[in-house]
Amino acid sequence: MDIKYDKIGTGYNSTRQADPYITDILLHFLQPKSEGHYLDIGCGTGNYTIALANKGLKFTGVDPSAKMLAEANNRNQHIHWLIGTAEHIPTEDMVFDGIIATLTIHHWTNLRQAFDELNRVLKDYGKIILFTSTPEQMEAYWLNHYFPKMLHSSIIQMPSLSTIKEVINQTGLVITHIEKYLIQDDLKDCFLYVGKNNPDRYFDPLIRNGISSFTLLANIEEVNQGLSQLKNDIERQSFESVKNHYANESGDYLFITIEKK
Numbered sequence: 001m002d003i004k005y006d007k008i009g010t011g012y013n014s015t016r017q018a019d020p021y022i023t024d025i026l027l028h029f030l031q032p033k034s035e036g037h038y039l040d041i042g043c044g045t046g047n048y049t050i051a052l053a054n055k056g057l058k059f060t061g062v063d064p065s066a067k068m069l070a071e072a073n074n075r076n077q078h079i080h081w082l083i084g085t086a087e088h089i090p091t092e093d094m095v096f097d098g099i100i101a102t103l104t105i106h107h108w109t110n111l112r113q114a115f116d117e118l119n120r121v122l123k124d125y126g127k128i129i130l131f132t133s134t135p136e137q138m139e140a141y142w143l144n145h146y147f148p149k150m151l152h153s154s155i156i157q158m159p160s161l162s163t164i165k166e167v168i169n170q171t172g173l174v175i176t177h178i179e180k181y182l183i184q185d186d187l188k189d190c191f192l193y194v195g196k197n198n199p200d201r202y203f204d205p206l207i208r209n210g211i212s213s214f215t216l217l218a219n220i221e222e223v224n225q226g227l228s229q230l231k232n233d234i235e236r237q238s239f240e241s242v243k244n245h246y247a248n249e250s251g252d253y254l255f256i257t258i259e260k261k
Helices: 004-008 020-030 047-053 066-075 111-121 148-155 161-171 199-203 205-209 212-217 220-235 239-245
Strands: 037-041 058-063 080-083 096-102 122-132 174-181 253-259
Touching: 020 047, 020 096, 020 122, 020 174, 020 253, 037 047, 047 058, 047 066, 047 096, 058 066, 066 080, 096 111, 111 122, 111 161, 148 212, 148 220, 161 174, 161 253, 199 205, 199 220, 205 212, 220 239
Parallel strands: 037 058, 037 096, 058 080, 096 122
Antiparallel strands: 122 253, 174 253
């Protein structure tokens, strides 16, 4: 069982909070029923689970990290928290009216098995809302300029959009909508590209500690060198040229809506 996030559970919620804008988009695509039952797979400490439950929805959260789930339970004991993975969800068949999966697909060990399992626990006509980034998008992050090895390690663990589409087609599920997401300046959930428009955010060790790429995939020497170079570029007013070099139309992340027809 993958329990990577046990290593960064402490202090995680100080920088990883449910972003209101992302929460609203998840709600919009999920189109929940008031009497429905919903799943947050890879829920972590329950940020989006709780945010959506606070809007009146019944949610279950599943995550492999006992440490993360203990924190989630401390925050909301009315939600059902379960230890499990996308490949092994400890519930009966066709339990959920909808599923959200935010920034978690790259931790799944077997995409086909995971989508088969999500299909199993999802009711007919239910929806799965993925929030993720693709290798193509991540290759256009200006972070590659300062932390190339870390970004390479991050990119190679991400399934491509074509791979996601291929696997989903094999399960009988159907992708009905794909929408690009661009980093907002007031982003409250400090995930990897949070500093796209505000590079100073990466100088905060709490923010870096809440990002798995910095905590689990990075070399300390490269991080220190990259931060030093980034600081110098900002002071010399050359950062914008680096950022502009990576400008693109691919979006920073994707919302993918999948339906069980």
